[in-house]
Amino acid sequence: MEHLHIGGDTRLRESVKRCVLVAFNTPDIIKYSQAMHGINSRIHVKALREQGVKIHDVYDAFMVVHPKLREFFTSVNEKSGVLMYLESAIMKNILLELHSRGINGLPLHDAVIHNRGDSELVSQIMREQYTSFTGGNEIVVKTAFR
Numbered sequence: 331m332e333h334l335h336i337g338g339d340t341r342l343r344e345s346v347k348r349c350v351l352v353a354f355n356t357p358d359i360i361k362y363s364q365a366m367h368g369i370n371s372r373i374h375v376k377a378l379r380e381q382g383v384k385i386h387d388v389y390d391a392f393m394v395v396h397p398k399l400r401e402f403f404t405s406v407n408e409k410s411g412v413l414m415y416l417e418s419a420i421m422k423n424i425l426l427e428l429h430s431r432g433i434n435g436l437p438l439h440d441a442v443i444h445n446r447g448d449s450e451l452v453s454q455i456m457r458e459q460y461t462s463f464t465g466g467n468e469i470v471v472k473t474a475f476r
Contacts, residue, residue, distance in 0.1 A: 342381060345374035349388040354402060354413065362389065398465050416463060423459045428452065 356362040366375055366385045393400055402413045421437050428435040436443040444452050
């Protein structure tokens with residue numbers, strides 16, 4: 331699987347996210363597979379299978395798209411804390427850059443709440459900061475208003 335196009339399929343997106351989170355929090359590929367076939371993840375395995383995708387496809391595709399994060403996969407004991415720190419550092423830099431440009435932003439998990447008119451610039455800053463930490467890997471920036 332070279333690239334999995336999720337589009338607007340929320341269920342598929344959640345299933346891919348589950349695969350990645352499990353991979354970050356299991357000690358090896360065998361435990362990853364066992365965890366994904368466990369009671370709490372079976373619905374995600376099924377959603378992926380309906381699209382012709384295996385859980386190992388998601389794992390392998392993530393490794394190709396995000397090679398700098400490879401060391402954090404299946405390293406629950408040593409590296410998970412480092413990864414959380416890096417994620418926090420990225421968000422801190424995003425918020426500092428927004429502030430320097432006169433934009434108020436409020437972090438919410440891996441998102442930024444901001445004024446509707448600032449969406450384009452906020453997306454650009456998020457991409458720039460993410461790229462500076464990851465070395466140019468792809469990022470998905472979505473804008474949603476209620």
